[in-house]
Amino acid sequence: MKSMTRRKLTEFLFLFPTLFAFVMVIIIPFILGIYYSFTDWQGTGAVSKMVGLDNYKAIFQEPGFLHSFLVTLLFTVLNIITVNVVAFIISLLVTSEIRGRNLYRAGFFIPNLIGGIVLGLVWQFIFSNILPSIGQSLGIAGLSKSLISNKDTVMITMVIVNTWQYAGYIMLIYVASIQGISKSVLEAAEVDGAKYWTRITRIQIPLMANAFTISLFLTLTNSFKMYDVNVALTNGGPVTMFMMKPVQASELLALNIYQTAFKYNNMAQGQAKAVIFFIVLTIFSIIQVSWNKSKEVEA
Amino acid sequence: MKKLVAMVLTLVMALMSVSALADLVICQNKVEITQQMEEYAKLYTEKTGVPVKVITGGGSSDYNTVLKSEMASGREPDIWVIEGPSGYELWKDKIADQTGAEWTKYTAAAYMDGDKVVGFPVSVEGYGLAYNKNILDKAGIDPATLTNRNAYAEAFAKLDSMKEELGLDMVVAMVAGTTTGMTWVTGLHNFNVYLTVGNERNDTTIIDKVLAGEVVPDRFHQYCQYVDLIFKYSDPDMLLNGTQDSQLAAFANGKAAFYHQGNWMDPSLVALNPDFEIAYAPHAFLDTDTDGILVNPPSWYVVNENGNKEEALAYLNYLATSEDGADYMVNKAAMVPAFTNVTLTPATPLSKSVMEWNAAGKTYDWQQYKLPDGFGMGTLGAIYELFASGAIDVDQFEAMMIDAIKGIAK
Numbered sequence: 001m002k003s004m005t006r007r008k009l010t011e012f013l014f015l016f017p018t019l020f021a022f023v024m025v026i027i028i029p030f031i032l033g034i035y036y037s038f039t040d041w042q043g044t045g046a047v048s049k050m051v052g053l054d055n056y057k058a059i060f061q062e063p064g065f066l067h068s069f070l071v072t073l074l075f076t077v078l079n080i081i082t083v084n085v086v087a088f089i090i091s092l093l094v095t096s097e098i099r100g101r102n103l104y105r106a107g108f109f110i111p112n113l114i115g116g117i118v119l120g121l122v123w124q125f126i127f128s129n130i131l132p133s134i135g136q137s138l139g140i141a142g143l144s145k146s147l148i149s150n151k152d153t154v155m156i157t158m159v160i161v162n163t164w165q166y167a168g169y170i171m172l173i174y175v176a177s178i179q180g181i182s183k184s185v186l187e188a189a190e191v192d193g194a195k196y197w198t199r200i201t202r203i204q205i206p207l208m209a210n211a212f213t214i215s216l217f218l219t220l221t222n223s224f225k226m227y228d229v230n231v232a233l234t235n236g237g238p239v240t241m242f243m244m245k246p247v248q249a250s251e252l253l254a255l256n257i258y259q260t261a262f263k264y265n266n267m268a269q270g271q272a273k274a275v276i277f278f279i280v281l282t283i284f285s286i287i288q289v290s291w292n293k294s295k296e297v298e299a
Numbered sequence: 300m301k302k303l304v305a306m307v308l309t310l311v312m313a314l315m316s317v318s319a320l321a322d323l324v325i326c327q328n329k330v331e332i333t334q335q336m337e338e339y340a341k342l343y344t345e346k347t348g349v350p351v352k353v354i355t356g357g358g359s360s361d362y363n364t365v366l367k368s369e370m371a372s373g374r375e376p377d378i379w380v381i382e383g384p385s386g387y388e389l390w391k392d393k394i395a396d397q398t399g400a401e402w403t404k405y406t407a408a409a410y411m412d413g414d415k416v417v418g419f420p421v422s423v424e425g426y427g428l429a430y431n432k433n434i435l436d437k438a439g440i441d442p443a444t445l446t447n448r449n450a451y452a453e454a455f456a457k458l459d460s461m462k463e464e465l466g467l468d469m470v471v472a473m474v475a476g477t478t479t480g481m482t483w484v485t486g487l488h489n490f491n492v493y494l495t496v497g498n499e500r501n502d503t504t505i506i507d508k509v510l511a512g513e514v515v516p517d518r519f520h521q522y523c524q525y526v527d528l529i530f531k532y533s534d535p536d537m538l539l540n541g542t543q544d545s546q547l548a549a550f551a552n553g554k555a556a557f558y559h560q561g562n563w564m565d566p567s568l569v570a571l572n573p574d575f576e577i578a579y580a581p582h583a584f585l586d587t588d589t590d591g592i593l594v595n596p597p598s599w600y601v602v603n604e605n606g607n608k609e610e611a612l613a614y615l616n617y618l619a620t621s622e623d624g625a626d627y628m629v630n631k632a633a634m635v636p637a638f639t640n641v642t643l644t645p646a647t648p649l650s651k652s653v654m655e656w657n658a659a660g661k662t663y664d665w666q667q668y669k670l671p672d673g674f675g676m677g678t679l680g681a682i683y684e685l686f687a688s689g690a691i692d693v694d695q696f697e698a699m700m701i702d703a704i705k706g707i708a709k
Contacts, residue, residue, distance in 0.1 A: 237477030246681040264673035
């Protein structure tokens with residue numbers, strides 16, 4: 001009996017440092033955040049009064065927030081598709097017999113090591129200076145103006161930059177998964193006369209289902225929470241019309257929350273948006289993971 | 300045990316030396332003078348032995364974020380910058396009373412709360428439409444006649460028709476893009492033209508109306524026509540994609556006749572060696588004559604009540620009253636000092652022009668910082684950008700601006 005309590009104590013002591021940090025920087029701020037979303041807190045000083053659900057009511061009437069919601073969904077869908085398709089294709093490439101494949105692996109992964117802000121600024125220069133001057137000198141009308149300051153193409157630039165950055169990381173997950181597939185299964189299929197395409201769709205993809213679960217989860221949360229590239233590349237601009245009001249065409253939810261809290265100095269309302277953001281992302285993630293889990297097979 | 304004691308001691312010493320590294324922490328917002336300010340801080344340390352650390356927050360919205368994080372960091376800045384009433388209200392509880400400090404004898408531009416002196420004017424700054432005198436001379440335009448909107452309409456049209464022989468890419472170098480973070484030029488500085496031009500410095504009738512959700516219809520209509528005029532004669536690409544640097548380069552390289560920026564751009568302007576005479580013309584947006592540029596202390600240093608108050612006050616006194624301070628303000632940072640005891644004249648063109656307008660008493664107030672946080676740069680800035688992109692015409696612009704202003708009162 002005595003040894004049991006001792007064991008429990010040891011376990012607790014081992015757990016304590018991490019648990020302490022987790023409670024201090026995640027759990028407590030999270031609960032405080034929910035509390036602040038029901039107040040009119042301005043970010044400094046004490047809370048002057050409780051306002052109930054007013055912040056929540058206000059944000060659902062705000063065209064800027066609703067628009068951010070829609071573009072975030074659009075961006076997430078586009079980004080999940082492009083990142084995973086590109087990552088899957090390059091993972092097939094770097095696991096094939098191609099020469100210099102280790103060099104390719106490193107090359108595709110390197111963009112992921114560059115910080116989002118630097119990357120955003122570099123690509124902003126490419127999109128608003130380099131491409132237009134190429135477009136002008138070659139007389140290509142579509143390229144002669146900055147793609148960022150056009151409300152119809154700005155989301156495409158966001159997807160291009162994020163895919164460029166993130167596909168290499170997802171590629172690693174696919175590569176590991178492809179290498180984990182037993183050679184004998186693939187060889188048996190080849191002997192049975194299965195073509196390359198059939199081997200990929202009928203054998204590799206089903207056996208890689210757990211890699212898809214992880215990759216889709218990572219790209220879903222990463223796209224939904226996108227902030228750094230958004231700030232540095234487009235800063236939310238340009239302006240477009242939505243519900244008869246001017247709104248920022250490429251302002252994703254995370255940036256919209258930041259702007260509400262810091263630019264408009266409306267901490268409590270920003271906090272209410274963050275709570276909604278959390279709930280929506282949690283629901284989406286649960287749906288995605290359980291759907292993907294149901295597709296996984298044992299080999 | 301000994302080891303533990305030694306470790307704790309080292310840790311304590313390390314912590315002490317970190318705080319000893321900076322007796323005085325200053326948080327400021329002028330990115331363009333970061334280097335000059337740090338050099339002055341070093342000089343101050345050499346002369347007085349007080350170590351000073353300068354923290355700079357870039358751009359006007361980012362500065363507030365930097366300041367908030369510094370305040371929350373456990374080592375609050377001893378001196379920081381407020382940009383007007385909203386900054387003052389936010390930090391009021393921490394701001395020390397500076398009434399009776401030596402520097403207060405030499406200025407009328409201190410930030411006051413009733414009878415209490417609470418803010419040290421960092422400088423006075425001004426903006427109008429800076430012009431390239433060579434180009435105006437060649438086109439036969441006398442800048443002294445630019446005192447109403449019709450005069451500008453004629454001058455802009457004339458310059459536009461002579462673009463090729465004058466080597467111009469655009470008449471006015473103007474920026475309005477969100478992407479490049481330039482909406483403060485439109486939503487704050489240009490909007491202030493509507494708020495104060497033609498009125499006495501302490502007249503707040505227009506801003507009071509705006510804060511109540513109203514505009515003065517005729518004045519506002521004329522203002523929108525003026526914005527239309529500036530945008531029409533600017534370059535569409537510059538409006539949407541122009542950065543602070545590309546806007547400046549267009550003017551400094553003689554590709555634009557007018558330049559919508561203030562004298563804070565002087566250090567960067569001089570670095571590009573413009574080979575022509577530069578001065579300010581007024582933002583005369585009305586049909587009737589108004590002759591004056593927009594001048595104000597844009598920001599004030601405030602002192603932390605709970606911080607190293609005495610050192611902070613000594614630093615500010617030295618800045619205002621010593622030759623080192625004057626040399627830093629006028630020669631190094633190219634600012635126009637708010638202090639009457641400083642006799643140096645700025646060598647740089649924009650600051651010199653501000654000083655001349657200021658000395659002539661032809662100035663209008665800055666009241667854009669009385670707008671609610673984010674309203675000018677965010678809400679109004681978006682409408683200016685929409686107008687600049689050509690998505691709406693001037694009448695829709697006017698209607699949307701009025702609608703947005705109505706939203707304040709809610």
